[in-house]
Structure formats: C-alpha cells, structure tokens
Amino acid sequence: MFQTLPRRAVVAALALSVFFPLGLVFYQSVLSGPFFMPAARLSLEAFAFIFDDPDFWSATKNTLIIAVGMSVIAIPLGAILAFIMVRTDLPGRRWLETPILIPIFVSPVVLGFGYVVSLGPVGFFSVWFEQIFGSVPWNIYSMTSIVLIAGLTHVPHVYLYSSSALRNLGSDVEEAARLSGASPFRVARDVSIPMVSPALLYVGVLVFFLGFEIFGLPLILGDPEGHLVLTTYLYKLTNKLGTPSYHLMAAVATCIIAVTFPLVLLQRVLLKSAQRFVAVKGKSARQRRLALGGWKWVALALIGLWLLLTIVVPVAGVALRSVVSSWGAGINLLEVLTLDHFRAVFEEDTMIRSILNSVLIGTLGGAVAVVGYLLIGLTTHRKPDGLSRFVDYVVLTPRAIPGLMAGLAVFWVFLFVPFLAPLRSTLFSVWFAYAVVWLAYGMRLIQSALMQVAPELEEAGRLVGASRARVSRDITVPLIRNGLLGSWLLIFMIFEREYSTGVYLLSPGTEVIGAQIVSLWASGAVDVVAALSLINMLLVGCGLALALRFGVKLHD
Amino acid sequence: MTDKTILTVDDLALSYGSNPILKGVSMQLRRGEVVSLLGPSGSGKTTLLRAVAGLEQPHEGRVKIAGRTIYDGAAGIDVPAEKRDLGLVFQSYALWPHKTVFDNVAYPLKLRKVGSAEIAERVQAALKNLGLAHLAERYPHQLSGGQQQRVSIARALVYNPPVILLDEPLSNLDAKMREEARAWLRNLIVEMQLSALVVTHDQSEAMAMSDRILLLNGGVIEQQGTPQEMYSQPKTLFVADFMGSNNILKGRVAEIRGGEACVELGEGLRLWGQRRNDAAVGQEVSVVVRVEQVRLAEGPAEHRVGIDLATSMFLGDRFEYVFHAGSALLRAWGSRQEASGRRWLEFPPDAVWVF
Numbered sequence: 049m050f051q052t053l054p055r056r057a058v059v060a061a062l063a064l065s066v067f068f069p070l071g072l073v074f075y076q077s078v079l080s081g082p083f084f085m086p087a088a089r090l091s092l093e094a095f096a097f098i099f100d101d102p103d104f105w106s107a108t109k110n111t112l113i114i115a116v117g118m119s120v121i122a123i124p125l126g127a128i129l130a131f132i133m134v135r136t137d138l139p140g141r142r143w144l145e146t147p148i149l150i151p152i153f154v155s156p157v158v159l160g161f162g163y164v165v166s167l168g169p170v171g172f173f174s175v176w177f178e179q180i181f182g183s184v185p186w187n188i189y190s191m192t193s194i195v196l197i198a199g200l201t202h203v204p205h206v207y208l209y210s211s212s213a214l215r216n217l218g219s220d221v222e223e224a225a226r227l228s229g230a231s232p233f234r235v236a237r238d239v240s241i242p243m244v245s246p247a248l249l250y251v252g253v254l255v256f257f258l259g260f261e262i263f264g265l266p267l268i269l270g271d272p273e274g275h276l277v278l279t280t281y282l283y284k285l286t287n288k289l290g291t292p293s294y295h296l297m298a299a300v301a302t303c304i305i306a307v308t309f310p311l312v313l314l315q316r317v318l319l320k321s322a323q324r325f326v327a328v329k330g331k332s333a334r335q336r337r338l339a340l341g342g343w344k345w346v347a348l349a350l351i352g353l354w355l356l357l358t359i360v361v362p363v364a365g366v367a368l369r370s371v372v373s374s375w376g377a378g379i380n381l382l383e384v385l386t387l388d389h390f391r392a393v394f395e396e397d398t399m400i401r402s403i404l405n406s407v408l409i410g411t412l413g414g415a416v417a418v419v420g421y422l423l424i425g426l427t428t429h430r431k432p433d434g435l436s437r438f439v440d441y442v443v444l445t446p447r448a449i450p451g452l453m454a455g456l457a458v459f460w461v462f463l464f465v466p467f468l469a470p471l472r473s474t475l476f477s478v479w480f481a482y483a484v485v486w487l488a489y490g491m492r493l494i495q496s497a498l499m500q501v502a503p504e505l506e507e508a509g510r511l512v513g514a515s516r517a518r519v520s521r522d523i524t525v526p527l528i529r530n531g532l533l534g535s536w537l538l539i540f541m542i543f544e545r546e547y548s549t550g551v552y553l554l555s556p557g558t559e560v561i562g563a564q565i566v567s568l569w570a571s572g573a574v575d576v577v578a579a580l581s582l583i584n585m586l587l588v589g590c591g592l593a594l595a596l597r598f599g600v601k602l603h604d
Numbered sequence: 605m606t607d608k609t610i611l612t613v614d615d616l617a618l619s620y621g622s623n624p625i626l627k628g629v630s631m632q633l634r635r636g637e638v639v640s641l642l643g644p645s646g647s648g649k650t651t652l653l654r655a656v657a658g659l660e661q662p663h664e665g666r667v668k669i670a671g672r673t674i675y676d677g678a679a680g681i682d683v684p685a686e687k688r689d690l691g692l693v694f695q696s697y698a699l700w701p702h703k704t705v706f707d708n709v710a711y712p713l714k715l716r717k718v719g720s721a722e723i724a725e726r727v728q729a730a731l732k733n734l735g736l737a738h739l740a741e742r743y744p745h746q747l748s749g750g751q752q753q754r755v756s757i758a759r760a761l762v763y764n765p766p767v768i769l770l771d772e773p774l775s776n777l778d779a780k781m782r783e784e785a786r787a788w789l790r791n792l793i794v795e796m797q798l799s800a801l802v803v804t805h806d807q808s809e810a811m812a813m814s815d816r817i818l819l820l821n822g823g824v825i826e827q828q829g830t831p832q833e834m835y836s837q838p839k840t841l842f843v844a845d846f847m848g849s850n851n852i853l854k855g856r857v858a859e860i861r862g863g864e865a866c867v868e869l870g871e872g873l874r875l876w877g878q879r880r881n882d883a884a885v886g887q888e889v890s891v892v893v894r895v896e897q898v899r900l901a902e903g904p905a906e907h908r909v910g911i912d913l914a915t916s917m918f919l920g921d922r923f924e925y926v927f928h929a930g931s932a933l934l935r936a937w938g939s940r941q942e943a944s945g946r947r948w949l950e951f952p953p954d955a956v957w958v959f
Contacts, residue, residue, distance in 0.1 A: 502698070504695075504698035505698050505701075507692075507694070507698065509711075510659070511657055511685055511686070512711060512759065512760070513686045513716060514686050514715050523700055
C-alpha cells in the first residue's frame with residue numbers, strides 16, 4: 049500500500065505505541081519515586097530496594113523453578129502427543145485435535161480458579177476423593193502442584209509447534225531410511241526426531257519464556273502459601289509502601305524484560321532455523337502412519353488422563369461452583385444448586401458493564417486491531433527494506449513484556465501525557481493495551497495470510513497500471529478476506545481470554561471480565577468469580593465454535 | 605539506433621546483495637519485432653525482463669520505451685511499474701482468482717478511467733480476438749491452462765501497451781499443447797504486429813517464435829542475432845552447445861591449414877574442422893558437430909572416420925545411432941535401423957567447429 053509518507057506515518061505510530069510505554073517503564077525504573085511526584089529524581093535506589101528484598105529473590109527462584117519445571121513436563125508430553133496425533137493411526141484423532149488446543153484459549157486465571165474449586169482443600173474432587181479414599185494426597189497450593197499444573201496446561205503450545213514440524217516432514221525421507229534398512233524405531237531416532245529437533249528447541253525456549261510471564265496461575269494458586277513469582281511479586285508491590293511504588297514496579301519490570309527480551313530474540317533466530325529445516329522437506333502429500341496396535345489403548349488413556357486433568361477438572365469445577373451456593377464436606381450437591389450467582393452478576397452495573405465491555409473489546413476492538421495489524425502488515429508486505437526490518441523488531445518487542453506490565457505501562461502513558469488523560473478511564477486505553485500486547489501474535493496471523501497471496505498476482509496488478517495502494521485495495525486485501533476473518537475470530541478469543549493486561553487499567557467504565565476476576569478474587573468474592581469465569585469461558589467458546597464453523601485453523 | 609526502436613536497454617546492471625545478476629546488458633527491440641531472451645537458468649534472462657517491467661531494481665544503466673526514459677541509474681529516474689505502461693504475461697498467468705475473466709481483463713481499463721460502456725466493448729473485443737468470448741463470466745479456476753494463458757494475454761494487450769513481455773509463456777502447458785500454442789502465439793504476435801520480448805529456456809521455442817535471439821550467460825549477452833545466425837554461426841562454444849543437439853569432443857590441435865584445423869581426438873581419430881578461435885597447434889580444444897550433420901557413409905573417403913556403432917535407438921521420426929569415440933559417445937541420426945559393428949561416419953569440415 050502506501051507510498052513513502054503514509055507508510056512512514058504507520059511505522060511511526062507503531063514505533064511510538066510500542067516504545068513510548070516501554071521507554072516510560074525504563075525511565076520510571078531509574079527514578080527515586082513515581083514520575084508524577086516532583087521530588088522524583090534520577091537514581092538507582094529502586095533497583096537497590098528490590099535487590100535487597102528477600103521476597104524478590106525468592107520470587108526469582110520460584111520463577112526459575114516454574115520455568116524449568118514446566119519445560120521439563122510440557123516438552124516431552126507435547127512432543128509425544130504430537131507424535132501420536134500426527135504419526136500414528138490413533139483412533140479418533142480428528143476429534144481430539146480441538147480439545148487438545150483448548151487450554152490455550154482458556155484464561156489462566158479461570159483455569160487457576162477452576163483448580164482451586166476442584167482440587168483445593170474443599171474442592172469438589174478433593175471432597176469426593178476424600179469420601180472414597182479417606183484422605184487427599186495432594187496440596188494444590190504447593191510449588192509442586194503449581195509447576196505440575198503450569199506444565200500440563202502448556203502442553204498444547206509444545207504440541208502446536210512439534211505437530212506442524214512433524215506434519216511438514218515428508219514421509220519420503222523416512223521411506224528412504226526404511227529402504228536403506230532402518231527399522232521404524234531407528235527411523236524415528238535417526239531421521240524424524242533430528243529433523244524436528246529445531247522445532248523442539250524453539251518450543252523449549254518458548255515454554256521457558258512463557259514460564260517467566262506466567263501470572264494467573266501463581267496468583268491464585270501461590271497466594272495461600274505465599275509462593276511468589278516475579279509477576280505476582282510485581283503485582284503485590286502495588287501497595288507495598290503505602291504510596292504507589294511505581295519505581296519499584298518499573299525496576300522489577302525492567303529485570304523481567306532483561307530476561308524475556310533476549311529470549312524473544314533467541315526464539316526468532318531458532319524459528320528461522322527451524323523453518324530452514326522445513327524448507328528442505330520433501331513432498332508431504334502422503335504419510336504412512338505407524339500402526340499402534342495394542343498400544344493405542346495406552347495412548348488413548350494417556351491423552352484422556354491429560355485432558356481430564358487440564359480441561360475437564362478445572363472447567364467442570366468452575367461450572368459447578370457457579371451454580372452452588374456453598375460447598376464442603378457433607379453437603380449434598382442437589383440441595384445447594386442455585387442461580388443466585390448469575391443473578392448477582394446481572395444485578396450489578398459493574399458486572400454487566402464488564403461483560404458488555406468484554407464483548408465490545410473482543411468484537412469491535414478485535415476488528416479494529418485486525419485492521420491496524422493489516423495496515424502494518426501492508427506497509428512491510430513484499431518490501432524487504434530497512435523500514436520493514438525495523439518494523440519486524442518493533443513488532444517483536446511487546447512479546448517480551450508480560451501483559452500485566454504492558455497494562456501498567458499503558459496506564460502510565462495515559463497518566464503521563466496530559467492530552468491522553470481523559471481517555472484513561474475509557475475502554476480505549478484497555479483496547480490500546482490489548483492491541484499492543486498481542487501485536488506480535490496478530491501480525492503473525494496477518495503476515496501468514498498475506499504470504500498466501502502469490503507475488504505475481506500483485507505484480508500483475510502493478511504492470512497493468514495499479515499503484516501499490518490500488519493493488520492492496522483491489523487485489524491483496526480481497527484475496528485474504530478469509531484470512532482476515534480467521535484472524536478476527538482468533539483475536540476475539542485472545543481478547544476475551546486476556547486478564548492481566550487490564551488489571552492496572554481497571555476503573556469505572558473500563559471493566560473487562562478478566563481484570564474483574566483478578567480484582568474480585570483478591571476480595572474473596574468466590575461466587576461472583578465463578579459466575580464470571582463461566583461467562584468468560586462461554587464467550588471464548590462462542591468464538592471457538594464460530595472459528596471451527598468457518599474452518600479457521602487454530603494455529604498459524 | 606533508428607526511430608523504429610521501441611525498447612532500448614543500455615548497460616543494465618543488477619545485483620541481489622553482493623551477487624551480480626546482470627553485468628551490463630544492452631539490447632534493442634524494434635517495432636513489430638519478437639526478441640527472445642534465451643539462456644540457462646541463472647543466466648539473468650527473467651531478471652532482465654522483470655527489470656524492464658519495473659519489478660526488479662537495477663542499480664546502473666538505462667531503459668527507454670517508445671522514446672521515454674523509464675529507468676536511468678545515473679539520472680535517478682525510476683518510473684514505477686504501474687506507470688511504465690507495459691504488458692506482461694506471467695509464467696503462472698497470475699490471473700486474479702477473485703475476479704471473473706471479464707473483470708480480470710477489464711481491470712487495466714478501469715485503472716485508466718475508461719468509461720464502463722467502452723470497457724465492455726474493448727474487453728469483449730479482446731476476448732473475442734483470443735477466442736474467449738464465451739468464457740467472460742467464468743472464474744480463472746474454471747478454465748483450462750491454455751484458456752488461462754489466453755486470458756492473461758488478453759489482459760496484457762487490452763490497453764495496447766507498446767511492448768508486451770512474455771515470461772516463459774509456454775512452460776506451463778503440457779508438451780503436446782506447447783507446439784500448438786507456439787504456432788498460435790507466433791501467429792498472434794505477427795497478426796497484431798506486436799513488439800514482444802519473450803523469456804524462454806528452450807532453444808527450439810526461441811528459434812520458432814522470434815525474429816532475433818539474445819543468448820544470455822552469467823548476466824551478460826553471449827551472442828545475439830537471427831535464429832539462423834545463432835544456429836549456424838555460433839561465436840563461442842557456449843552458444844554452439846546451447847543451440848541445437850551436439851556432439852562435443854575433446855582433443856588437441858594437430859595441424860593448422862588456413863581457416864581449418866585438424867584435431868587429434870585420440871584412438872587414431874582425426875577430424876578436420878573450422879577454426880572458431882585462435883587455438884594453436886598442440887592446444888586443447890573442443891570439437892562441436894551438430895548431430896544432424898554427422899552422416900553414416902558407405903566405405904572410407906576423405907573426412908570419413910571408421911568407428912564402432914554401439915546401439916541404435918528409435919525416436920519416432922528417425923533413428924539415433926550411438927558410437928564409441930574413445931571414452932566419449934558420439935551420436936548421429938539416420939532413417940533406418942542399423943546393427944552394431946564397424947561403420948564409416950562422414951564429418952563435413954564446414955560443419956565441424958573447433959573451439
């Protein structure tokens with residue numbers, strides 16, 4: 049699209065949207081107090097304070113334990129799952145494909161809540177288990193449980209990347225190995241797995257990185273026994289000193305980014321090399337599947353157990369909790385069934401507003417975000433110059449900033465810039481934060497849609513006399529209509545799922561369900577949290593159903 | 605340069621990063637002429653075409669179309685592709701899948717703000733001209749490969765560009781259709797008096813379709829001329845080898861007599877041929893003989909060589925004989941089956957080129 053001037057305007061707006069909030073975080077981190085206080089001056093005392101705080105170090109330790117632990121759990125499980133789903137004749141593969149991806153689209157805070165009401169000390173499943181076996185051998189609030197749950201819920205991420213790598217692997221390379229005399233096992237060991245190892249390496253870094261960002265699960269599961277991670281430590285700092293301790297939060301944020309940003313860059317390098325491996329693939333038209341024989345029951349049981357633990361248990365817990373008035377040992381479920389929680393939700397303006405806002409931000413906000421991503425995508429589309437490379441990195445940057453901090457940074461922007469202040473308590477601020485946080489994800493969707501357009505279709509447009517802008521309007525965009533619809537649905541789901549980004553932007557008028565749950569959880573309003581969680585899952589479910597109806601691929 | 609020249613490319617150079625693709629190419633296309641850009645893959649022929657079209661970015665040289673400079677590296681002139689007013693038929697045809705045949709062809713006129721009545725008229729005329737009138741409402745995926753190609757040509761011609769560029773126009777058709785399409789396309793170009801620049805990697809296609817051939821090799825023009833000149837007077841070994849089916853033998857110059865040289869090929873084989881470069885006695889040379897120039901002969905005579913026939917193959921319209929010439933294989937054509945054994949082959953000296 050865009051001759052130079054509008055193109056530059058788009059890039060400038062993009063760079064400003066990304067770097068201004070980020071710059072503000074860095075700036076705030078080297079001040080001695082909140083930036084709006086006249087007494088604040090340049091100093092490193094915020095860093096000195098947090099480095100002196102034992103809580104910071106225990107949070108760092110816990111974060112590392114979780115990041116490593118969940119990689120150790122998720123990577124082998126995800127890779128095995130991918131191998132079973134892609135390379136074997138497991139019955140019912142087609143039906144399992146979607147449920148496997150569900151954890152990606154459920155808000156972690158809802159999941160965490162689901163685990164508490166299902167497996168917590170007085171959770172549904174705990175109580176039932178205790179009735180049958182006499183005692184409950186697990187403690188949902190322990191570090192082990194948190195690591196285990198984090199690991200299990202991140203299996204789909206590993207599954208996504210390793211399955212697409214396995215799918216791209218042509219069976220000709222494996223057949224060549226078979227014909228050279230290798231047994232199926234040797235083929236897997238010597239050919240298949242080495243060929244997908246770049247994808248596994250990439251996904252390993254990705255999961256480790258996600259471990260640093262994790263917020264919803266440790267917020268809910270780590271709180272009762274005081275297990276802090278870096279993000280929850282930052283969240284707790286909010287009112288640590290009585291006054292807003294922005295400089296401390298900014299210092300923690302800076303520390304987190306110092307780890308995540310290199311990881312994001314590393315992922316980029318690894319992804320490129322993984323794709324290079326895929327590029328040498330043979331024809332993958334036909335793949336002979338490995339016959340599982342009797343092992344299929346083991347495989348099915350394994351997948352069933354995993355689905356039970358990661359989806360059925362928490363989701364059923366949330367659903368049940370939202371329709372019972374109270375729960376504990378010795379209570380008959382049928383006697384406590386009620387719809388009061390939903391009634392309570394629909395009687396309170398704040399709750400209704402948060403639901404409406406969530407819907408609005410997913411539908412309209414999602415559409416506007418997709419249009420924005422499309423504009424950015426078109427500025428770099430088939431223009432491999434310096435500006436495009438710059439955009440590449442700009443787009444990548446927000447990936448390194450966990451949603452909680454991005455929301456905080458955007459909040460500061462609206463506080464810091466006088467003419468933006470009136471927008472702070474409107475939904476625009478939340479939308480803006482969401483759009484920036486999910487920039488990299490959205491751009492990947494748009495770019496993969498754009499890449500589907502054969503270059504000569506656009507060149508033909510240029511040759512017959514259409515300017516770049518005309519080609520974009522008349523040829524490129526009409527050709528990716530389906531891709532745009534798919535992107536919009538995926539962005540809708542992601543925006544519904546989002547919870548951490550809105551936390552600091554929560555104010556009357558900007559309530560969204562995710563942030564509302566976080567805030568209500570702190571106040572202990574379990575009944576309403578349950579109802580809102582269920583509504584949240586239903587919204588995501590609607591998006592998912594529509595996406596499946598339109599045949600949208602749930603991954604790029 | 606006469607005023608009949610419609611396209612002039614002057615010393616055009618282009619690189620991908622530090623990798624030079626075109627190293628100073630100059631050529632001209634005259635009004636009503638068909639010029640083929642011929643060459644092996646990687647020779648830069650497609651890049652040259654795309655640079656003329658404005659789809660690749662040269663860094664040096666000049667391109668002029670119908671008297672208008674559209675690229676001049678030194679003067680900083682670079683007219684964007686859409687302003688060059690050229691027609692390009694893509695190798696893949698590049699029909700827009702979301703537009704009907706009519707809309708595909710109408711789009712260039714729409715961009716030129718032609719009134720809708722006139723658009724309808726001109727598109728219908730163009731489609732009729734190419735035998736597509738009944739397909740106007742179809743979408744590209746409902747057409748056969750040959751029909752898609754015609755739509756693509758109609759789209760490139762509908763706004764009467766001064767020059768039409770064709771990128772491997774026949775390569776997407778199957779072998780059988782290709783020869784028919786070649787005749788049809790040549791006829792169309794001649795009938796409509798188009799000035800065309802055609803990229804192809806197939807020498808017989810280039811010879812059949814064009815008035816002149818430019819043979820590119822490694823980003824420079826190796827030789828240019830009419831198909832007959834290119835075929836019968838190659839200036840270099842590369843050209844001789846690229847055009848036609850050849851026997852290429854390695855040997856050493858044994859004797860020189862005026863414009864002719866005698867080459868020692870080993871195993872007692874000696875051939876007299878035309879000197880095409882200044883190789884001296886004792887120097888290693890390559891001997892090129894077109895397969896069709898080698899004749900099976902009865903008994904020994906001057907310029908005949910006794911040689912062993914290994915096998916003969918039936919090619920449909922002729923037989924191909926395979927001989928052992930030392931460690932190399934020699935091929936010749938004839939009209940009947942021959943049993944293996946000793947044979948006499950005649951090499952007319954003016955058809956034997958020594959490079």
